[in-house]
Amino acid sequence: MEQIKAANCFLLENLTIYDGTGAPPVSGDILICDGKIVALGRVDSSAVPAGAVKYDCSGLCASPGFIDVHSHSDGGIILHPEAECLIRQGITTSVGGNCGGSAGGTSFWTEKNRSKYLALGVRWEDFPGFLSAVEQVQPAVNLAMLFGHGDVRVQVLGNSGRKPTPEEKQKMFDIACEHMQAGAFGVSSGLEYVPGRFADVDELVTVSKPVAEADGIHSMHMRNEGPALFEAVQEALEVTEKSGVRFEISHLKAVGEDNWGKLPKVLEMLDEANARGIDISADVYPYLASSTELAIVLPDWVLENGKAAAVELLVEGSPVRERIVAESHARTEKQGGWDKIVVISVENPEDKWMEGLNVQEIALNSGKPPQEEALDILVSSKMRVSIIRHSMSEDDLIAAMKHPRVCFVTDGHVAVEAEGNIHPRSIGTYPRVLGRYVREKNVLTLEEAIRKMTSLPASKMQIRDRGVLKPGMAADVVIFDSDTIIDNSTFQKPWQFPSGIFGVFVNGRPVLWEGDPTGLRSGKVLRKR
Template sequence: MYDIIIKNGTLIDGAGGTPVIGDIAIKDGVISALGESIESPSELTIDARDKFITPGFIDVTSHSDTTWTLFDYPGQESLITQGVTTILGGNCGASIAPLISPHAIRSIEKWTDISRINTNWQGLGEFLSYLSGRPLGINFGTFIGHGTLRRGLIGDAPRALSPEEMRTMGLLIERSMAEGAFGLSTGLSYAHEAFATIDELSFYAKIIRAKNGVYKTHLRSEGGALIGAVNEAIRIGREAECAVHISHLKAIGKKSWKYIKTLTEMLELAHTNGITVHFDVFPYARTGSLLSQLLPSWARVGGFEKIFHRIKDPIMRERIISALGDLTLHYDRIIIASANAKHIVNKSIQQLAESGGLSPEEALLEILLVNNGRVSIFNKTLSVSRMKMLLEHPLAMIASDGSGYSDAHKKNGDLVHPRSFGTFPHFLHTCARDSQKLTWEKAIEKITSLPATTFGIARRGFLRKNYFADIVVFDPQTIKDTATYKKPFQYAIGLSWVIVNGKIALENGIVNSTRAGAVLKK
């Protein structure tokens, strides 16, 4: 007897093959049979008539770990209700293991109040073992955060590493790869990683390559120096002969939008020349980022403590204000999403400046000081047409660049980017159903088999016999995101069933308390 049989649905296998009507049977957490008609007894039979049956969706750029929502909301309901069954954390240079010194955990303080958390591990293997003992709603794997390692080794020192320090980093990366990491991530626009050289990064990428891992990068620039930043990533892949993945690829600011065509041509040429390179995109026109990242790079060196010192120094403060004034920032479009001072949430910097009798630049600095630097923003700086060009590109995957939440999170008074509740349904209904720019099978491939094969996520991402039963059943006519910037805590609609490792996590559109997620290792 099977545990579950899903009958009469349209099977989209994840590999890009032609959809077919059929059944799928599940036993002991894996897919046991697929066929035109499976006539056997089962504990549960699901009628998927007029619905699609697909592999579970994979979010390769998740921050559920570094925002601590993996622990606060282990059910990860906002992801389950999108059809996401697997996430990869440790992105953008920050991971929560390995922690080689007390300084290391400070790599996540820009997102999380580290005074409220406890870490019962040091090495990556210890962390994964600890996580295996906790109930998770989804599968979780991780990259090694370059910034976390670097900060653990040299603290806040703003400098290049010595050869000996690079070798130490290399040994730590090699050990973490052996303990199950999927690769190394960098966040080169952040002050603690900005001093990393191409030679340093290529050295690490060679270690990653030897373990069949991926070099995953948050680019050094997503604005005026975007082309150079993409070229740096390609060069690292070429020199190290390592697979490269660019996280949340985008062009920030109108002056940078023109670069999208050029950079996609660069990536295509690199791919043609044998460099394994991919990127991911979130399907929204507003970024969700940190207010502190608007400061000039020199003002961010050394972390929040040094930032606050500079803001309080009259001479340095004027320099920062002058540098901000040289930028073409539209303060009426920069909305506070989260802050310690809840009364400023959902207000623009322009509004806050006017109410306080300050210039927008002065208001920005005061907001950072009052909130200990932990302020996130929505910023309308992206081109919709260029974003769609990236979404449809053959080398693109779709990822949230967000975190998993419960709708209970709204009680804390902050906003989150709607991508955390709607990325995957938004992509599917806009690109496959509404515009029909992508076929359903191609759209599903971008969020299932392409990430699984690129990152080496074993026995997931396809509807195949003996593969783990991570499965989504949804109505192609009604799947849609409902989260907005003002009301983000709203689950997607149109998804009927989500199965994680053979267990029901979403039943008739309602998320349950099942925690069947597994900790994944490379």
């Protein structure tokens, strides 16, 4: 291990090489030196430096490092720069700042972990400062960032749900320009969340235009992923048509059994838009349950002045509580019901017993209807309640997986077991695709699945020096056993790492070797140029 950790040049011999383009694999070697791929195929011995570490990889496969274009890794990468739950599943580049917000969108003083950042000697006041803070901790993976529309909105409008004035829209435009100049790869929006719920198409076009001018991308968590799915897709199409921005629909899904079967139509809508010259695509994660916040069940008007103000509307005795109960119940029933919503974390220590139970089960304990119990849980933990919602169809998922412009993402976090349970997607996404959906179900060929994890997401983000194995590219490489790779993380026991990943190189240094982290942290902050 020490020899591997100290080396800067490696000859990985006798591999089955998947180059990330979707082409069939070839047998051969990979020569890595000084952070770059020098040669691959049958490497002539004369090209190998005398001090190179040689390793016989017979029986193993190699591919470009996996690029996760929809993550929330920015929230934890400073606290956990070793990023073990990422490197153990083959992720070498993570794109943060999704769903409308990011750790870099505001001063670190607003972050719940600010005391931990101070203990590390890390602080930031703005988006460029956050990028510098990540560089300071030297993470094990590369981090690229989107800026959040929601962060921009709060910066200009505070917690108000009103529309911006023309002058305020100009401020939003100017801030978007600044973020793109600082190296953001694009903008994200989260229209099911506060404050994104209150944005109209015109506002979204305003923040998208500077992104389009820089050839960036807009990644959108759509306004509705259930009964109004088609309308939400149409809204996304309107934003990209009016702004000219390249567009990505985040974690595409149809939520609730009544909405299953809608994804093929959505994919047709995207194909029709592509045929008209609109650059729009989507991504998915390979699970049938989502992870979000319990506040998502609340109607828009409850949240129009922010979450803190909303708590006062939810309490017993509030004159509008009965209306909130009724509207939240109707909204939830359309998307699967209360028994599909599992609480995974609460802020109030007295409610920790609820973690792992669905809202229907929790309500049976209290004797209240689940829609009332949900509001009580939100009040008790001041809206800080995370959930997993089991609500999707595998047929829909497979239809999306097969679409040539849909890539794979985690929608996950960087975390550690001591922080509590987490959605399995944060730990097992890419091995799950390769094990369950390639090897076991034959949904995709191995080379096509790898394309959807490497060159396809790299092209969407325009990360030009990664995503393909060829000489001159950054040496982000995954070495794995195609016969054994599989996820082991479950909803009941998420902290079980995948099997079958032998090694992971990030910028030419092995961050994982023989299945174990090496302790090296060779990631970089990537900035759009």
